[in-house]
Amino acid sequence: MxxxxxxxxxxxxxxxxxxxxxxxxxxxxxxxxxxxxxxxxxxxxxxxxxxxxxxxxxxxxxxxxxxxxxxxxxxxxxxxxxxxxxxxxxxxxxxxxxxxxxxxxxxxxxxxxxxxxxxxxxxxxxxxxxxxxxxxxxxxxxxxxxxxxxxxxxxxxxxxxxxxxxxxxxxxxxxxxxxxxxxxxxxxxxxxxxxxxxxxxxxxxxxxxxxxxxxxxxxxxxxxxxxxxxxxxxxxxxxxxxxxxxxxxxxxxxxxxxxxxxxxxxxxxxxxxxxxxxxxxxxxxxxxxxxLETLDLRVSRHVENAKAVAAFLDAHPSVGVVFHPSIETNPWRARAETYLPKGSPSVFAFELAPSDEDTFDRVERVIDALRTIRLVANIGDARTIVAHPASMTHNHMTPDQLAAAGISQGTIRISVGLEEAADIIADLDQALARA
Ligand SMILES: Cc1ncc(COP(=O)(O)O)c(C=O)c1O
Incomplete structure (x- = not known):
């Protein structure tokens, strides 16, 4: 052997x-x-x-x-x-x-x-x-x-x-x-x-x-x-x-x-x-x-769930851009077809749709309303996680550095987990109602 x-x-x-x-x-x-x-x-x-x-x-x-x-x-x-x-x-x-x-x-x-x-x-x-x-x-x-x-x-x-x-x-x-x-x-x-x-x-x-x-x-x-x-x-x-x-x-x-x-x-x-x-x-x-022993199984499910969540977010009236290569208008969609033929990863970001109200207040209301999805400074967990890069992982970066990384006050990062996709979507749906 x-x-x-x-x-x-x-x-x-x-x-x-x-x-x-x-x-x-x-x-x-x-x-x-x-x-x-x-x-x-x-x-x-x-x-x-x-x-x-x-x-x-x-x-x-x-x-x-x-x-x-x-x-x-x-x-x-x-x-x-x-x-x-x-x-x-x-x-x-x-x-x-x-x-x-x-x-x-x-x-x-x-x-x-x-x-x-x-x-x-x-x-x-x-x-x-x-x-x-x-x-x-x-x-x-x-x-x-x-x-x-x-x-x-x-x-x-x-x-x-x-x-x-x-x-x-x-x-x-x-x-x-x-x-x-x-x-x-x-x-x-x-x-x-x-x-x-x-x-x-x-x-x-x-x-x-x-x-x-x-x-x-x-x-x-x-x-x-x-x-x-x-x-x-x-x-x-x-x-x-x-x-x-x-x-x-x-x-x-x-x-x-x-x-x-x-x-x-x-x-x-x-x-x-x-x-x-x-x-x-x-x-x-x-x-x-x-x-590692279950990497392929887990990542396959992360990919499927992420695709479903990205499509839901893309169709939601309170959401602006969804940065996931599965979205038709995503600038890196064609490149993902070459580099990621099995699907795109489950870590991506989305922005709330523009509004007259302060962006940070709206982001805060949405994130604080989440019930199943956790607010955590991590990615790639079995659980679905969100973070607000501008106040968390990237909080010390200058405005220029944030802009260069494509991050604004309205950017929410999500790492889609292994729960039922319908449950992740339902949680996002009830939270986005506060946007
Ligand atoms: C892309 C990437 N590289 C490196 C790191 C650093 O890894 P660690 O937190 O295990 O030190 C992270 C952490 O979030 C990451 O997302």
């Missing part, structure tokens, strides 16, 4: 990849290895493992067998070569990009990003002397013009949170490759079930596994997947973290020690998770693995 044949389909891979029941107890599920550290049989073994000359577990900040199952399973589902599991989606975004930027690097990023990613790039990264240029993700010339000699990565979400703007991944990947840098895609909202960025030329994927991968709103986690497509060795001088022999790794380079397949994720884990500390707890890794 193997973990999952290389030719296995999505549903088989999400259940089996990365784990073969075996010693010591033949548990059919991957065990929660709730151990901070691992015993060495001799000092020689400890020395070899610390020098990364011998593979094996040392300390759970660096690696853990439950994390490893999640890493292998998600790498397979994304079509990648290796993955690094970390404590949160925020950590995945931060560490993947830090590992690329090195000292004094520059990143070109879409303006349409999760607010926490904007804060990271625009505030914390600048504190570290790293630079960012934000561009409208549909402005291909903007991506091209933003490139500098110090650029080390392009970054965007495949389907942007909250207005479900679908990225032209192939076009942006092409420009990134012309500039000699990898395209990093945050695939949190789409999930690999709806869209595999590798199929369109992306190089690295990051996830907030907190969302659809876990799927039940119980556990934070994040994953960086190296898709194995970017040839770092074409310009090794750009990536000293991979190519310069380092005292930390016994005076060899990570590229030499771990090869093309593992060098980048080893840099993420052994340097950045090791030094900065955002390790994924084994228990959270276990819950995220459980979530």
């Amino acid at each position: 193997t973990q999952a044949e290389p030719t296995a389909g999505f549903a088989t891979t999400q259940l089996h990849a990365g784990y073969v029941p075996g010693t010591p107890e033949f548990t059919v599920l991957p065990p929660v290895y709730q151990s901070s550290a691992y015993a060495f049989s001799s000092l020689t073994e400890a020395r070899e493992k610390f020098a990364l000359r011998e593979k094996g577990y040392i300390y759970s900040r660096n690696n853990n067998p439950t994390q490893a199952v999640l890493e292998q399973r998600l790498a397979r589902l994304e079509g990648g070569v290796a993955a690094a599991a970390v404590a949160s989606g925020q950590a995945a975004v931060a560490l993947a990009t830090l590992a690329l930027l090195g000292r004094g690097g520059h990143i070109v990023a879409a303006s349409q990003l999760y607010g926490g990613t904007v804060d990271l790039f625009d505030d914390t990264f600048r504190d570290f002397g790293l630079d960012v240029t934000f561009v409208d993700q549909d402005d291909l010339d903007g991506w091209r013009r933003a490139v500098r000699p110090s650029t080390r990565a392009f970054f965007a979400e495949s389907v942007a949170n909250p207005i479900a703007q679908v990225l032209d991944i192939s076009a942006v990947a092409h420009i990134a490759h012309e500039a000699g840098v990898p395209l990093v895609i945050d695939n949190t909202v789409a999930t690999p079930f709806l869209l595999r960025p590798r199929d369109f030329g992306a190089d690295i994927v990051v996830h907030s596994a907190t969302k659809f991968i876990g799927g039940h709103g119980s556990s934070l986690g994040g994953v960086v997947v190296d898709l194995g497509t970017f040839d770092f060795s074409a310009e090794p001088e750009k990536w000293p973290g991979l190519f310069v022999p380092h005292w930390r790794y016994g005076d060899v380079s990570l590229w030499e020690a771990f090869g093309r397949e593992r060098a980048f994720t080893t840099l993420v884990k052994s340097k950045f998770v090791g030094d900065l500390g955002p390790a994924l707890s084994p228990f959270n890794a276990f819950q995220l693995i459980q979530g």
Whole structure:
């Protein structure tokens, strides 16, 4: 019995990849290895493992067998070569990009990003002397013009949170490759079930596994997947973290020690998770693995429910724009047909129809009247959730940044859950009567 044949389909891979029941107890599920550290049989073994000359577990900040199952399973589902599991989606975004930027690097990023990613790039990264240029993700010339000699990565979400703007991944990947840098895609909202960025030329994927991968709103986690497509060795001088022999790794380079397949994720884990500390707890890794087992089933239902809710909202007189690609007038509808043939994700936004009354007061009345749908700063939960980005997730963004992300005071984000679609719609209907 193997973990999952290389030719296995999505549903088989999400259940089996990365784990073969075996010693010591033949548990059919991957065990929660709730151990901070691992015993060495001799000092020689400890020395070899610390020098990364011998593979094996040392300390759970660096690696853990439950994390490893999640890493292998998600790498397979994304079509990648290796993955690094970390404590949160925020950590995945931060560490993947830090590992690329090195000292004094520059990143070109879409303006349409999760607010926490904007804060990271625009505030914390600048504190570290790293630079960012934000561009409208549909402005291909903007991506091209933003490139500098110090650029080390392009970054965007495949389907942007909250207005479900679908990225032209192939076009942006092409420009990134012309500039000699990898395209990093945050695939949190789409999930690999709806869209595999590798199929369109992306190089690295990051996830907030907190969302659809876990799927039940119980556990934070994040994953960086190296898709194995970017040839770092074409310009090794750009990536000293991979190519310069380092005292930390016994005076060899990570590229030499771990090869093309593992060098980048080893840099993420052994340097950045090791030094900065955002390790994924084994228990959270276990819950995220459980979530993965039903990803296709859950996401299929999220997609169906979202389509029904979007159609209801679109027809409602108190609702203005509905930013869901299933809506006929949606600017990204044609692109969704190329990138999302199984359907569009269940995270999207809508605006109340214009009125003479104060928009915020109306939004507040509608949100406070909801009974089944919860007001929560999260997405991808099994439950239906709404949020008001301008006062919640994006509250500290400037008016210009909000406008660039397509968010106004009247924008309500919804993450459609797994309840009966009729019940979600009935709740929205009675709440919208207050608009
Ligand atoms: C698209 C996206 N990326 C990253 C994150 C950050 O993930 P986490 O909350 O797991 O740190 C979020 C969180 O909402 C998100 O929506």
